Each structure stands twice: as structure tokens, then as C-alpha cells.
Amino acid sequence: MDILNGFAYLFDNPTALLFVFIGAITGIVAGAIPGLTASAAIAMLMPITFYLDPLSALSFLYVIGKSGRFGGSIAAILFNTPGTTASAATMRDGYPMTQQGKAGKALKMATVASVFGDFSGDLVLIFGAVFIASYTRKFGPPEYFAIYTMAFVVIGSVIGKSILKGILSTLFGIIVSLIGLDPITGDARMTMGFYELSSGLSLVPLLIGMFVFSEIFVQVEKSRQNAIQLVKIASEDPLANRLTWAEIKSVIPIMIRSSGIGALIGMMPGLGSAVACFAAYGEEKRRSKTPEKWGTGIIEGIAAPESSNNAVSGPSMIPLLTLGVPGSTIAAILIGVFTIHGIQVGPAIFSTNRELIFALFAAGLIGIALYGLIGYFAGLIVGRAITFFPPRLIYPFIFLTAFVASYSARQSIFDIGLALVFGVIGYLMRRSGYSAAAFIIAFVLAKGAEEAFRQSLLMSNSGIGVFLERPVAIAFLIIGLLVVVGRAISMARSKRRTKAGAIQ
């Protein structure tokens, strides 16, 4: 079986195994530090992977993404601050449990649910990706352009509070990616006479600017606030910090349903863990016989969002590997790593690099086991360790790391300036409701979309009508349209309900 060959390939590479271990720890710590997300950590550490072999590089960053999603729950439970947006729903019951002296139980529940969700999602990935890739191999430029358009439109309309701002964020990402050389003719475009722009903008400084420097600016706002406070978490009741098998058994149905929600959401480009955690929390609360208890500190309120947000991880790789379209920001960053190592993502990857891909899946499974062990037995220790380092000490070093990371990608001082400029832009975008994630995903996809568009027009006699002659292309365009319309209707309804509530 392919996955067994993947394990063999991975175990044949001790460097990759080492980086899986380092990735598990790095992701937990990065996710647990309030404000520092797994995406930001990956952006900063990406240049290090240029010096590694492809499997080590991809495994490292992939496992950071997984363990980072779990790490966010540590901050949510212990500090009442989500370490990542994916843990925002976990806070609702996690922190009350900490206040009741049950922090250990809450962390163990988060660990079990995260591992359950992540394993479930990875099973979907391992068995689903190859199956889907066998169909997508037949797609040509018109189908790919329709898929890219659907991705832009879905990402733009679902991320954030405003459809217009979301789509503007994707358009901004597209136009910025067009700076540099034309992908078909090789002529320079929109470089404004800057030699440094002739090869286009590099992904690494943009990522670091949008995710790391913008977060540093946000932390500058908060820099006058107190250090992270850890409430007294010791309890005299020995059972308060233990998670019993009966308790785990009681939430298995919740974890199964929530993992299903997370896996479905993970497959759709742009939706991500933040949507999954709230969708699962809302659904399980609705189904519960005691919904009034949700939000007061119950393990069900942790099991649902944690299994859902981690179940996103594996399936979000499916559109990346089968279509070349990232399902999440982390997947978008991984495209950059694949490209740097000379690997073309898309359905052909299962023919050209089958062993590597299944070894990556194996690395993901081992990473899940590792962060599960660390989280279950040492989650509280990680939390306590973070309180020793207040944000006013951590963020200057994050600034330094971001600085050297943006420099080391191309050994270019211009890239540092670029990262700073996009840090300011990213901060202003966040403040005004635009989406950095939509910008980055669009930036990564735009060149491929433009090539597919122009190739489609060149190869057809019917001009723009070529997209309406292909059933698969029409289907993807309709999906995109339905998502926008659905989102617009849902937002209008929500606005009417809010107005009606205000009048009452």
C-alpha cells in the first residue's frame, strides 16, 4: 500500500524525521503564543527549508501547520486569548474550565479532540486525493481557469465580513503578482523602472510582511497592556485535571460529526479552520440536550471545535495536490516550497513524485502523534513556559527573525524593505476589514490563472465562449457564483435580524 511505502521512504531519511519532531514542537509553541499564528511561523521559517531536501522541507512546514492549529488551543484555554483564529471557539468553554481549576482536563480534551480530528482529516486526504487526481488529470486550460476563478471568488466572498472587501483583497493579490515578467512572452510589466522588480515580487517577504510584521504592529498597539496572566490552575481535586475514558467515550459522536464538518470545509478553498471551529461548535450546541451549559466550561465545548479545526488540515491539501489550488493559507505557502524544490503541484504529482507525497502524508501522521503526546503530557508546561516570556520580550525577537527571514530568501535588502511596506499594508488591511489571507492565496494563484486564461483564448476560435463550451468549467463557475450569492443572502439576512433585534 502506498502509505506504507511512504513510511518506509520517510524512515529512510533521518533528517526528515528530525524536522518532523522539531516541527511538532515549533508549531505548538508558535500556536500557543498569542498573536503568533502557524502561518506566521511558517512564513518566517520557510527560508530555512531552502537548504533542506524536499521531504524534510515539506514535512517540517506541514507538521508546523498541524501542531500550530493544536497549539492555539493552549492559549485559548489558559490565557483566554486564541493563539490562532482556529481556537477562538475553544476559548468559550476552555477558559471557564481553567477558572474552575480544570485546566489540565481541558488541555487533555483539546489534545484528544485535535488528534482525532487531524487523523480523520488525514485519512480523507490519503484515500481521497489519489481518487480525485485521477479525474482532474484530464483538465485543460479552460477548466483550470474556471477553477482558479471559482477559488478567487469563493475565497474573496467567504473570508471576512464584506464580500466586496474580500474580492478586492484577492484582486489586489492578483495585480501585485502580475508585476515582473510576463509568463508567456517574458517581457517586463509594471516594474516602474526598478531592476529588483523585474523578476517579480518574492512570496517570502510578502508572507512575512502580511502575517508577521502586521502582527507586530498589532502587538505594538497592545504593548502597554500587562503580560500574559495565568490564573491559578492548581486544584485540590485530583480528578480535576484528569481526563477519564468515560469522558472521552461520551464525546466520540461529537468528534466524529465535527471532524466530518472540518473535513468538508477543509476541501473548499479559503474557508479554513476558523470557519470550521465555529460551524462545529454551533452545530453541536444546537443538537445538544443541554445547550444552556455550552459556554460554562464543558468538555463537549472543547471537543467539537478542536476536532473540527484540526480535521481541516489534511483535506485542505486535496485541492492543492489535485488541482494546484491551495485550500488554506498554509497550503498556499507550501506551493512556494514545492516550486522552490522544482516540484509542480497538480494531479500529475501522483505520477512524478508519488513516493514523496505519501512520505509527506506519513510525516503528517507521525507529526499528529508527536504533538498529541506533547500536548497530553506537557500542555500545561508549555503554557507556563510562555508566561515566563512576556510579549514585550517575545515580539522584538519575532521582529528580528522576520527581518532575517525576509533577507535570507534572496539575500536581498530590497526584500526587507518590501516586507516592511507590506507589513504596513497588511496592518491597514486588517484594521479596515480586508483579508491578508485572500491576498496571499490570490498572489500565489494569479500567474497560473493568467496563463490558463490566455492559453484558453489562444487555443479556441470562440474567444471567451470557450469557458462555456466545457461542462466542467461551467460547473466550477456556477459553484463560485452560488457561493457568492449564498453568502450575500446570508449576510443580508443576518443584517435584517440584527436590525430587528435592535428595534425590539
Added chain:
Amino acid sequence: MTNHRFDFIVTLAVILLGVLFLVLAFQIDTPSRLSAAEALVGPPMVPIIISLLIITLGLLELAAVFMSVRSNETPESTEDSEEFEPFSRALVTRLALTVVIGFAYVWLLGAVGYLIASACALIALLVLFGTRSPVKILLISVIGAALYYFFFIRLMGVYDPAGWLISFS
């Protein structure tokens, strides 16, 4: 600054960016070696389309901002909304200082190399983020810069540019 005023300024900036990119797009040459069909879908086409879309949607967003001002609506918050401090002189000063520190770091990197530039940047950042003890600031900056120098420059082999003022590389 109110939310609406900030929204208005940002939306105006988006439209102006769209106009800038449109101007740049019209300056893109279509190579004469392309056939008529290829020239139709040549280098300027997609940038022009995207710039026009940015301007159009930017104008729609501007209209939405005006409408929300007229109806006195406050922006709807969602469960995952970020909370920001309102813009004040003190906040803008701190943010501007952070940007200045960043660009000063870039300049220092060229002038004195990575080690000294990093130590100076750390001192400035530690003060900005609220560390007050001079001894702590100095110790952390020196040790931190040295560790980073060792890891990134010596171990990873990142290029340390020779400073035009002082050079250790």
C-alpha cells in the same frame, strides 16, 4: 479617527491604487513579434482587466461607505472580529516608530553589518515594547544579537553584507 473616516480613506487609497496600476498597465508594450491573435491576449490584457475591476469595486465600496454613514450604521462585528485600539496620536507615533526602526535597521545593516545592526534594533524594540530596565535591555540585546548572528550567519550561512562604515565579515 472614526471607523467611517478610516474606511473612507482606505477605500480612496484602493481606488487610487487601481488607477495607478491601470496607468502602468497601459504603459506595457505589446511585442511586435506577436501575431494579431497573440497580441489581442498579450501582456497588457489581464493587468488592464484587473485594474478596471479594482476601480469598479472600489467605487462600489465607496458608495457602501457613504450609505453606511448616512444610515448611521456601525460595522457589524463577527465572532472572529479583531478588536483594534482607536487611532490616537500616541498609537500613530508608536506605529511610526516601529516602521522607522525597521528602515533604520535596513540602513544599519548596510552600514555596520548584521551583528551591530541587530543589537541596535533590539535595543530600540525592547524600549518600544515597554522593557524599562537598562541592564536588561543591554544584556538581552547583546546576547540576542550574538545568538542570532551565530545561528543565521555562521550556522546557516546567510550572507552578512560588508558594512561601508564598519565591517566584521
